[in-house]
Amino acid sequence: MTELVLKTDSAHTLVATTLVETVMATIRQRIAARSLTPGARLPSIRAFAKAMQVSKSTVVEAYERLAAEGAIRSRPGSGFYAAGSLAPLSLAEIGPRLDRAIDPLWVSRQSLEASGEMLKPGCGWMPASWMPQSALRRALRTVARADDVDLADYGTPLGLPPLRQLLARRMEGHGIEVSPEQIMLTESGTQAIDLLCRFLIEPGHTVLVDDPCYFNFHALLRAHRSKVVSVPYTPSGPDIELFAQALAEHKPRLYITNSAIHNPTGAILSPVTAHRLLKLADQSGLTIIEDDIFADFEHTPAPRLAAFDGLNRVVHIGSFSKTLSASVRCGFIAAPRDWIDQLTDLKIATTFGGGRLAAELVLALLKDGSYRKHMDLLRARLSRAMGETSARLKAIGIRPWIDQPAGLFLWCSLPNGVDAAEIARRALADNIVLAPGNAFSLSGTASRFLRFNVAQCQDERIFRVLETAMAR
């Protein structure tokens, strides 16, 4: 007997599933939520079948499968018991229970788990074919001839010195005065922010984010058990009045933002907003993490908070995942010098040495000019794709929020009455991963928005499926 039900909230895939699986998920959830503690007896088969309104044989099969998995244990003649030594903490528990489809981790997992056949206009990175493949292959062959220590030893705690020198020079190009000793390499931009959160905040501290903002900031801050407060983002940066209000009301320790090209909106911080923001930060002792991973997509340089501030209360982070390779993990932090020393201790404690090989590869690509050439081409290609995608979307009634000057994202509103999460669910059934607005919005006020990655919008099917999904 296989009864079918459409499950939308407890699994990562929105597929038809059996009642047996629903019963299993319910038990797993109770174990995770500690309403069934380790060693606790499960409800009897009869009682649970009645409670769940399923047949007893459904519960029997669910229990047996859970026992086979090790989630519960059967004691002959005595029933079933929750296994596990302690009910572990789940990210889903820390925050409010959300619809999984717009949960901060949903878009990440859908994009990361998507098979090759899926289209991913909602995903946050370039298709592999847009990355500098021949330069990457050449860099691998170059590194294959490197010294023994480069191939086998840990990196130094701060990371490869010539790469840090090069990064310092690049930051100077954005007006950020920084010495190589103020730069620490990390395994990714995300790891950089994670280390900074560990360093700067404690559970229960309040952190400000933009609304909307990169959805993984929500997931990351949940993992840190932070109180998150969001401030609406305008086309020229955060709404300064509301920002000031939030500072006064919530006394946040930290503000995390992208300043050059904002994710997901593509907006660019204006100099006047940057100046006001820093004045407010100064008055209230706020630290700012400026996540600048889209820096190299700019056509004309926008203001950097770190440039105005001189790396005093602004920490600057970046990586090469969006521009070079997400397979080669390399990010960095630029921060006050005395912080770097303590961040290094934290990095060693939590990941030990850095990825020397990844740093060597990035250095090889930066040094021989292939990165610069690649970015010139990529910016031009993205520009074209931005225009084309924008036109295709407008033709089916999906409108960009602003005229995007650069980058890879188009933040778009759907016609009145159309719900982005619902469209995302429907599109997934057609093997298309979208990024619904509320995954980015703490206040849940972006239900009419979708974020499109123009580099992932080259397939005509995307627009057909969108049109059909909106028409239903």
Added chain:
Amino acid sequence: MTELVLKTDSAHTLVATTLVETVMATIRQRIAARSLTPGARLPSIRAFAKAMQVSKSTVVEAYERLAAEGAIRSRPGSGFYAAGSLAPLSLAEIGPRLDRAIDPLWVSRQSLEASGEMLKPGCGWMPASWMPQSALRRALRTVARADDVDLADYGTPLGLPPLRQLLARRMEGHGIEVSPEQIMLTESGTQAIDLLCRFLIEPGHTVLVDDPCYFNFHALLRAHRSKVVSVPYTPSGPDIELFAQALAEHKPRLYITNSAIHNPTGAILSPVTAHRLLKLADQSGLTIIEDDIFADFEHTPAPRLAAFDGLNRVVHIGSFSKTLSASVRCGFIAAPRDWIDQLTDLKIATTFGGGRLAAELVLALLKDGSYRKHMDLLRARLSRAMGETSARLKAIGIRPWIDQPAGLFLWCSLPNGVDAAEIARRALADNIVLAPGNAFSLSGTASRFLRFNVAQCQDERIFRVLETAMAR
């Protein structure tokens, strides 16, 4: 004027330093410890000169250099003020203040920062020349011909499927039944333990470790603000009586250990101790992290807790940093299936995608048999080095704790009255990094011990310097 003083506790290098630097370090420490909060006025030059018993010009120079660094700010006519937006949390603050020379991070940083000319018998990994260089270079060239997505895209959330399949088969060889879906790749063994700690414990929870144990467990648990309790390690595993006592008294959530080849002692868990340990864990709901990164150094397989337990309350972790390359970052976690799903959320939130390139490289080396051949040679080479190093040490009065059956470490006691931390300080002046016992010992009862890495003991100078340092 340059007055000299030997600084041993606040810097990572034990070199002669100036009084100006001592004054600077004192101020930095007060800022870090929040006794000088951001914006607070620094002591006047006259008062501080008197308090530190130095000249006023020394304080003036120290303040000016701190201001140049950005740690403090001068306001003309009004004095100096602490900069920084908030006093960030330092690892050194979380735990008790330790002598930096035997602080858990000391050996790590000394080893990681050591220049090429330094000898590192205290470091925890292989010299680069002992690693499979030609196989690594071949693997890099192989990966240079891989598909586009392998070079540029994120890994899937769990990590490269064929590598996880291969890891599952290898674990089966150690009697651990595991499916590839129960394995998640990480960037390193340390990151694996870090993720598990985030998942399993909260600040203030108690964690058991061995005494002595791998020093980075102390640093990692400090970063998690855990209460750490240690149990003496015997040549056949933890002292079971004291382990039972610690369980009853401290109700720990977690126990972190190496079972196959214990770091630093080289001891091997006996089947009877393993059995008793698991029984105790079962009774008290204890979760165990079994860090098995030395697995492939074994000549004959020792019992694995995870094998007895069936990955129920034991989580198994490993990596290739010690056997293949520490430059290519790749570790893994094998855990109950429902935990893996939640660990994946945590991994995405805190590091986003995994290092696909690193996983591809490890897979290439495992698949073509070069890893197996390398390990056969490495074990034989280590065996010889173990015998030789042991003999050299005995000749100068340094005695191995047990007859080491395998691995790379010799845990050795110094003659009566000789202090390992003192010897480590003296050796460092001669460019030799040692690993003093108390860096591994929470109870501070290993002051007579040093850990030697036999692969790093090939240089005659080490024994001469040791002999001289002990004779002083």
